Amino acid sequence: MLITCPYCGPRDVIEFTYQGDGNRERPDPASQNFEAWNAYVYDRLNPAGDHNEIWQHSGGCRAHLRVVRNTLTHEISSVAFARGDHGPVARRKAEGRS
């Protein structure tokens, strides 16, 4: 698997560390919304298909990246810096958990 870091270019997956599901939204630290914190810590979309995820280029520039990868084929359709206003490509519905 190759991930094309926007800063360093295409690099082998061994240079990267998986940081998990990129759909999660961390509640405001002052928030006491129990449901939102619970969803942030424990609930995952886990789709079979395109998945928004966070990877760190830990063996390179160390930037955190937003990657859209297909969990069936490992095909990567987009990579962007996680910082900034590139929001997740498709946020899960706010009321997503059940």
Add this chain to the structure above:
Amino acid sequence: MAEYSALSLLANALKGNKDWKPAWRKPDPKASYDVIIIGGGGHGLSTAYYLAKEHGITNVAVLEKGWLGSGNVGRNTTAVRSNYLLPANTRFYEHSMKLWENLSHDLNYNVMFSQRGCLNLAHTPAQFDDYARRGNAMRHLGVDAELMTPAQIKRLIPALDISSDARFPVVGGLMQRRAGTARHDAVAWGYARGADRRGVDIIENCEVTGFLRDGDRITGVTTSRGDIRAKKVAVAVAGSTGRVMQLAGIETMPIESHVLQAFVTESLKPFIDTVVTFGMGHFYMSQSDKGGLVYGGDIDGYNSYAQRGNLPIVDEVMSEMLALFPGLARVRMLRSWGGVCDMSMDGSPIITTGPLPGMYLNCGWCYGGFKATPASGWCFAWTIAKDEPHDLNAPFTLDRFHRGLVIDDKGQGANPRLH
């Protein structure tokens, strides 16, 4: 259907093994059942078996999208043990161990359960202390555990490099002698035959594509072989949990699907007669009855539904193997494969009523659920029959995450790739 016995083996051998009957029927699905179990893996089949045997519920169908044994039950590295730290886990897995110890007799099917032991190697004094703590916790609950010195370990596994200039010197180990291995396919086939002969319909090539509902209540399933109604629908689909729950409209779960790979070498003469695990990374190995070394290591570590792995982990597992057994450097690897594991947020399973009315859920086995197969089915059958958990699986509900009662044996937090 005839019992298997020494006499039936001999009679069939003399007749050229031409008269063996299929071990289970191939019925068409009926319009409705008391209980439908989705997933013909080890856990689904053992659930059906114990529903019939322990609770007299026999109007049951097991629906399997592929063939029996095509999922993780036929892909795992067959290690069976009950050497956990936390009481909820120790009790549950020890119940499983007791069922394993009598399983071949109970099923009249040789599952080749072999109590060859399982040894966890320690490579630092702190790790050895940690194993002593785990061993004590196990012994408190009546489970066998024994600390071993490097010299004892060398006698047990002569090929292991315990020299002080080894990359990871061995300072000791924790041994569970009653642990071991079992023939994984035989476990699926034995439970399938046992359930079938008690009246359970095992329906292969039948994929569940959706759920029938009456309001919130689940009343059956839609499948590639038509709609089937049921009073109770039980889900035991291991690595497919996320997908199947999405069919029921449940968008998120405390589960991620990850691939775990396994490897087998060419056949060797007897080389190691226990299961050994490496404490400095993640590596475990045993020798199959055919002579191949069976081994594995970490999951690939990112979400995946592909039943195949990627090369970096192959490389990592091989280096760990050689750190322990330099003498294996020239042994050829015969084959490798992957299975999709449903990694839960605390590394422990979920056996629960719900999450919807009429539904029952068994999942979150991570990569350690083969050893659980008997107890998982036993507890799940109880839960389905009585609409409440048995004491043994009461801690393993789905809402434990909400209630702050996670069972995190490894202390890794909500980090599936680390469990």
